[in-house]
Amino acid sequence: MAILEVTGLSKHFGELEVIRDISFSLEKGESLAIIGSSGSGKTTLLRCLTALETPDTGVIRVSGDTVFDAAQPRPKGAQARANQLRFGLVFQSFNLFPQYTALKNVTLAAELLAKERADYKANKKRILSEIAEKGRAALESVGLSAKADNYPHQLSGGQQQRVAIARALMLEPDILCFDEPTSALDPELTGEVLNVIRSLADRDTTMLIVTHEMQFARQVADNVLFMDGGVIVEYGKAEDVIGNPREERTRRFLERYSNERYSSNG
């Protein structure tokens, strides 16, 4: 069974139908890259999945459980939270909490969740030290053990984004989403972030990655989804979609993209 099943998802802002009848699925351990020119609805799609926007139509299922159904009343409270935690999201602009250290950024949400455990009062000390331990491990997995006590403004953009990845990993989401995780970074800092995502793919983390890094998508993603004007134009193996696209629109996008790349590098 697919870990993620999206059926007929649509969302409009005012007159504008930003995504239209989006359906796709994702297997456990799969990484799917979403590509497409700016304004094609990639961010909106991720925001619909992560409950930052409410879709107008469609159904989202995770491991067979319906986490969103436009035809049903929206779950509230604990159920909404449980659905929320199925997904992790890494933002283009990191959105770290500036007043907390890297480690606290990673552990804060887990600490707040732990407060709801029945045994929290009795075992507070142990629970918190376990969370800290796990937070340190998460930081280590993104290569930032040494920066645990630094504040976000003391870190480079690449390091901040790696903390944000550790923060999302900490809650063990079923599906980890990335929205152009390297777009806000200086070119020399994109490598370290892409390497972290690559290592996650090697450990079979289920991921949805919106990206403009075509080489990266081709190497790391299992499948690629090309969006244009709010619809899925092409979907297939990364090799095929990027190396040998079937659709004319995909071809034009990839061509324009590589031209831009070429001219900006030259």
Added chain:
Amino acid sequence: MFTPEGAVVLGKLLDGFVLNLQIFVITLIGSLPLGLIIMFGSRSRLGLRVFGRKFRPIRLLTRGFVWVIRGTPLMLQLIFVFYGPGLMGLPPIKSRVTATLVTFVINYAAYFSEIFRGGIDSIPQGQYEAGQVLGMTKRQVFFKVVLLQVVKRVTPSVGNEIITLVKDTSLSRIISVTEILFVADNYTRQGLLWPLFTTAVFFLVFNGLVTLALGRIERKMDYFRA
């Protein structure tokens, strides 16, 4: 000044300044929390659609109230609160100091609410979204993520208001509260100038202390950028 009569004058000035300090402290304690409450009102989304337009009664009322308070002189408000009820056939406020406190708390709360609102509106949406995606409740996002950033951002403006408040306590002389400037003014009319200068020194020294305290608070939040 260094005569027995001088000592009496100085004592009167001091008595007056104690009133100023009382008004200052109580206004601060009352208006900061009230400002927070008014701020929540002025950001309230509670409402209904009327002819396709969103109508938010709580927001409308609080913003109208804040507009009136900020748009009219504090001195006028003082006179109104002290004399108004009696003239309108309501039970009058007997204590001049109470009237002053009521007016000041409301007036400063209105100003603080606008500063707080600006501070909250300046926090990037991404902070709320990051909290939500991590499964935090709205409450947790506000108290654990947003609040300290807001405090850091509004501290300079709140500090300015606090320093203005120290001086504004003297406006209460318009309803004959015997605060320090009321006392000094009486002596000036009798041809004595030094009590006025002494009053200036009182304010300067106290505001110096307030400035130092505010600087300490700001430095306490130097460890992060927001």
